[in-house]
Amino acid sequence: MKPTKYNYPLAPSKPVTEDYFGTKITDHYRNLEDLTDPIVQKWYKDQGVYAENILENIPGRDLLIQKIEDLIQRKLYSISSVKVTRDDQCFFLKKQKGAETAQVFYRKDQNSEDELLFDPKDYKQQELLPLGRHPENPSAPIEKNYVISNISPSWNGRYLVIAITHSGREISELIILDMNTRKFLPHIITNGFSNVKWFPDSNGFAYTHRPVIDVNSTSLWKDAKVVRYTIGDDPKDLNVFFSKNTHPHLNISSSDFLSINFHDPLDKYIVGFIHRPSPYAEIYYASVEELEHGIPDWKPLLTKEDRASRYGGVLSKDTYIFPTVKNAPNGQIRSTTIGKQSLGESTLLADSKADSIIDDFAITSDGLYFTRVKNGVECKLYLSKDGKEINIPLPKPAGAISLSSIGGRYPDIKIKTSGWVNAETSYKCINNQLIEDDISPLDSYPEFENFVVKEVLVKSHDGEEVPLSIIHQKGIELNGQHPTLMHGYGSHNISIKPSFSPESRLIWVAQGGIYCQAHVRGGGEKGAEWYEAGRKTNKPNTWKDFIACTEYLIKEKYTCKEKMAIRGGSSGGITIGRAITARPDLYAVAISQVGGMNMLRADKSPNPGPIIRDHGNSEIPIECKALIEMDAYLQLQEGVEYPATLITAGMNDPRVSAWQPGKFAAKLQAYNASEKPTIFWVDYESGHGFGNTESKVIKKWANLYSFAFWQLGHPIT
Numbered sequence: 001m002k003p004t005k006y007n008y009p010l011a012p013s014k015p016v017t018e019d020y021f022g023t024k025i026t027d028h029y030r031n032l033e034d035l036t037d038p039i040v041q042k043w044y045k046d047q048g049v050y051a052e053n054i055l056e057n058i059p060g061r062d063l064l065i066q067k068i069e070d071l072i073q074r075k076l077y078s079i080s081s082v083k084v085t086r087d088d089q090c091f092f093l094k095k096q097k098g099a100e101t102a103q104v105f106y107r108k109d110q111n112s113e114d115e116l117l118f119d120p121k122d123y124k125q126q127e128l129l130p131l132g133r134h135p136e137n138p139s140a141p142i143e144k145n146y147v148i149s150n151i152s153p154s155w156n157g158r159y160l161v162i163a164i165t166h167s168g169r170e171i172s173e174l175i176i177l178d179m180n181t182r183k184f185l186p187h188i189i190t191n192g193f194s195n196v197k198w199f200p201d202s203n204g205f206a207y208t209h210r211p212v213i214d215v216n217s218t219s220l221w222k223d224a225k226v227v228r229y230t231i232g233d234d235p236k237d238l239n240v241f242f243s244k245n246t247h248p249h250l251n252i253s254s255s256d257f258l259s260i261n262f263h264d265p266l267d268k269y270i271v272g273f274i275h276r277p278s279p280y281a282e283i284y285y286a287s288v289e290e291l292e293h294g295i296p297d298w299k300p301l302l303t304k305e306d307r308a309s310r311y312g313g314v315l316s317k318d319t320y321i322f323p324t325v326k327n328a329p330n331g332q333i334r335s336t337t338i339g340k341q342s343l344g345e346s347t348l349l350a351d352s353k354a355d356s357i358i359d360d361f362a363i364t365s366d367g368l369y370f371t372r373v374k375n376g377v378e379c380k381l382y383l384s385k386d387g388k389e390i391n392i393p394l395p396k397p398a399g400a401i402s403l404s405s406i407g408g409r410y411p412d413i414k415i416k417t418s419g420w421v422n423a424e425t426s427y428k429c430i431n432n433q434l435i436e437d438d439i440s441p442l443d444s445y446p447e448f449e450n451f452v453v454k455e456v457l458v459k460s461h462d463g464e465e466v467p468l469s470i471i472h473q474k475g476i477e478l479n480g481q482h483p484t485l486m487h488g489y490g491s492h493n494i495s496i497k498p499s500f501s502p503e504s505r506l507i508w509v510a511q512g513g514i515y516c517q518a519h520v521r522g523g524g525e526k527g528a529e530w531y532e533a534g535r536k537t538n539k540p541n542t543w544k545d546f547i548a549c550t551e552y553l554i555k556e557k558y559t560c561k562e563k564m565a566i567r568g569g570s571s572g573g574i575t576i577g578r579a580i581t582a583r584p585d586l587y588a589v590a591i592s593q594v595g596g597m598n599m600l601r602a603d604k605s606p607n608p609g610p611i612i613r614d615h616g617n618s619e620i621p622i623e624c625k626a627l628i629e630m631d632a633y634l635q636l637q638e639g640v641e642y643p644a645t646l647i648t649a650g651m652n653d654p655r656v657s658a659w660q661p662g663k664f665a666a667k668l669q670a671y672n673a674s675e676k677p678t679i680f681w682v683d684y685e686s687g688h689g690f691g692n693t694e695s696k697v698i699k700k701w702a703n704l705y706s707f708a709f710w711q712l713g714h715p716i717t
Contacts, residue, residue, distance in 0.1 A: 006677050009046035011666035012039050021621040025600070025634065029666045033601070033659040035216050035651075044651070044662060048682035055681065060716025061706035064507070068698045071445070071502035073097050079440040081151055082414075084406060086265075089157040091117075092439075093148060100693040101147045104162060106179075117177060118162055120146040147691045150194035154202035155265040159231065161205065163194035168652040168687025171213045176231070189235040193224075193259075200265040200288060204230035208259055209238060215654045215687070220606035222254040226272070228291075241295050242272055250274065250284075250298065255609050263315040264407045269338055271315055272298050277613040279493060279531070281308045285320070285338050301338065307528075314363050316408030321349065321363055325528040331358030333370055333384075350384050357527045359495075362403035365411050369429070371401045375467040376495045376525025377455050381415065383432065392432050396422065399498025420471055421451045423500045445502065447510050450474040460541070460548040464533075467519040467526070468549045469498070470558065471509050483714040484514040484559035485705075486549065488579070490522035490542040491571035492614050493531040503701050511709065511716060514558055520545035520575065522614075536616045537626045543578035550579070550586050562588050565708040569593030570656055570688065571614070577632020577664065580643055587643040589711045591704055594648055594656050594688055597664035598633040600624070605657045633664045641674035644711040646704065649680070652687040676711065 014031040017024060034040055055061065075097060082092040088109050093102035104118040123146045149172050150163040158179055163172035174189035174196065193208040209227045212219040225243035229235060242260060244252035252258070257275040270291060272284040282304055286296030302308045306326055313322030321335045330352030336345070350370045352358045359379065361370035367385030369392075379401045383390040394401075398417035405413050415434060418424040423442060427434040452474050457465040476482065485508050489496050496517055500506075508515045519525040521541040522534020534542040550566070553559050564587050568576040573595015580590045596602055602611040603618050615630065616623030628634060636642075647665045649658040665680035672678055681703065686692055692700070709716055 005675060006669075008669045008678070009043055009050055011043055011669070013666075020600070020618070020624050020628065023625075023628065025628070027601075027663075029663045032663050032666060033657075035657075035659065043666075044649075044658065044682050045684075047662075047665070047680040048684065051679045051681035054677065054679055055703045055707060058703075058706045058710045060709065061702055064511075064706050064709075064716050065698055065702040067510075068503045068507055068701055071507060072694065072698065074443045074445065074502075076441050078102075081148075082439070083151060083153050084412075085153055085155065085157045086406065086410070087157065089153070091151055091153045091157075091160060093151065095694075098694075100145065100695060104148065104151055104160070106160075117160070117182070118148075120148055120164060123164060123175075145685070145693050145696075147693065149691055150196070152196035152198065152205070154198045154205070155200065156202045158202055161196045163192065163196065165194075165691050167685045168650050168683075168689070168691055169213075169215065170654050170687060170690060171210055174207065185231070187233075187235050189229060195259055197260055197262050198265075199228075199291070200262065200267075202265070204228060206241075206260050208257070209240075215606065215652050216657065218604075218606050220654055221257070221609060224256070224258050226258050226260050241291065242298070246295050247298060257609065261312065261315070264317075264409060266409070267315060267317060269315060269318060270296070271301065271312075271320065272296075273312060275310065275609070276304075277609050277617075278304045279310065279535075279613060280304045280306070281310045281312060281322075283308065283312070283320075283322075299339070301336070314361075314408070316363050319408075321361075321368070323358060323361065328352060329529045330354075330356065330527040333358060333361050333368065350382070350389070352527070356380075357524075360401060360403045362405040362413060363408040364405045364413050365409055366413075369403050369405075369413055369415070371403065373400075373495075373497075373525075375455065375457070376519045376523070377467060377469055377498055379417075383429075390432060392429065392434065395425075395427075395434055395436075398422075418497075418499045420453050420469060420498045421448055421500065421506065445506075448502070448506055451506070451509055456552075458545075458549050458552040461544045462541075464521070464541075464545070466521070466545045466549060468552065469517040469519070470514065470553075471505065471516070472514040472558075473509060473512070476514075478557040480554070480557040480560045481563060482514045482559050483512065483563050483565065483709065483712045484516060484553060485565045485567060485708060486516040486518055486546075486553070487572075488518045488520055488542075488546045488549075488566065488568045488575040489570075489572040490518075490520035490534050490545070490575055492522075492610060493524040493528075495519070495524040503697065507701065508705060511705075512714065513709075514553075516549070516553065518546050518549040520549075535614055536623055539574070539615065539626060539630045540578075543575050543582060546575050546579050547583050547586065550583075554586075561586055563712055563714075565589035565591070565712060567591040567593070567704070567708075569595055571596050571610075573597050573656070573661070574599060574615075574630050574632065578630060578635065580645070581632050581635035581637075584640055584642045589708045590643050590645045591708065592645070592647045592661060592664070593704070594650055594653055595661055595664075596656055597631075597647075598660045599631045600627045600634060602627075602660065605660070607655050607657075610655075633660075633667060636664070636667050636671050638671040639673045640671065642668060642672045642676070642678075643674075644676035644707075645678045646707045647678070647680050649682050650686040650688060651682065651684045655688045658682065679707065 016030040017026045090107040095102040144166040152161045160177040176185040198205045228239040283302040284298035290296040309323040333350040334346040356372040356374040381392045399419040415427040428437040454470040649661040
């Protein structure tokens, strides 16, 4: 290890050499995967303390915290997770100005006052995490900061399920509020996912049960089962009606995730999903009558060959409406009658265009609302009614539109629009006109009024045009000297849609920087072919697209190599890690947030399903080779000058185990020939980034961006 001015905690190393189909690879830090080893634990804790000491003393970091606090607390309150019953009872989360978490509120009807139902800070108030978890004081317990992950009212509004989690964990405890008495029922349901679906009689619900909740166990995501819970039952007596044991003929494996959905209490059918390592859905149906009398006989509705979206469709009476990319890479919305039609006999409801993809949709009694998106950033709204397609004009251009309704028997539709510099606005639609319908106050951000958004196309290594979004202050001189931060993802068919985020995007621009989003292959911005072109053996396109966008920004004099910072998280860690290992000369700063950095080993982690589906299986030769190529940890070379790097890990992360960024950080600290820092920020009170308190969110962005500004030589003012 080359001596540096940064005296990092020394990582213990126990090399393991293995043969991967003729390629021998030595893994120098395999031992860091054992998070139960006391020596390994000490290294992670020491890294966390070391990182905190560096980050907390960055010039301007505290000022940035104040500025982000001001932006977040500009609103008096914000509303989310709005759930409306068929008789207009409204349940929702409201986060008050300055509060750490959201609370549950209720309105009996549109004219009622808000009623507070539940505050998570009152939940198990005295309960603490086990001793020895705090990185600075191992003998001290850590207080649990509970947050609400979801709410689900029964169809008649009699009961409300509140899903609660803490410290970044995603497995929830479910508590049930009796709205007649405003008291909670005595039983607490543990090991639950927050995907609660009420039965038609409102006396019970289904949820997905996870037998194991230890985030470090390789059994964490295994043997999911869908459970029926009836009000008053003891939740320890699991009433399972959908699992590999109840339905052996469906060939459900231990790694498959199961869920079900009800769409309306008057429907005669329910749908069930088996989420296998496939990009496309496997969907079944059963009658509600079967479910009420025991274990339903699931019958096939759509298979993987039908190429329907994994994110499902909507059931309206006996018609299933779903998005598909079969013979239509930019997507279609089709419908099929349960038990009567195959996909080949299904009805086309909405089609894509050559330059745009089908995105969101919702069904109402007035027809089918849907959106088309061009290059992932230009969104338009349509209504398909009586065989005709109607373009619904928007009050202002939208980068993204989300749609929600309460079912095909009702006219109600909620439409939300957003953009990079436009706050989210909610509308209802009356006579094909959008009427503003926000229950959250709209706030003013005068500091963002002179921001400019440019949407450009950049030619990649093979001539493919990659969409690139650029946000900067109006009137800047293109002199190549602006601190620039570019975000990249490019996985799982997920589009990074334009959204208004003062704390994670616009604060960078407000400080004189340029913020960019590279819509690289592997995402969903340009349809199924775009996704497939960045998947498994095609994965190099993802980071090559990202590098091409970097070179464009430098060529067009937005920035230069010395002012270029990059950021990505989760599977975006592949993008960031491979960009700096392929072209370390292009970047001054790299930030990987809970990133997938050791992909060859990722399918041996507690969450292998998404890895095998989208990146590869190390037991298959051609896919193993692809995993080696996309593995940033393996691509690190000793003696290379790498950029200043900030790597984060959440010790409660159920999606990307902390050892993935941990191994990368250890090797980079040992191999890096530059004098720039490699900081590994380990958080023992967070996970993958979901369910954090407000102060933790503020601290995160202040740490990430003050680090980048510091290393780019740009003062925070």
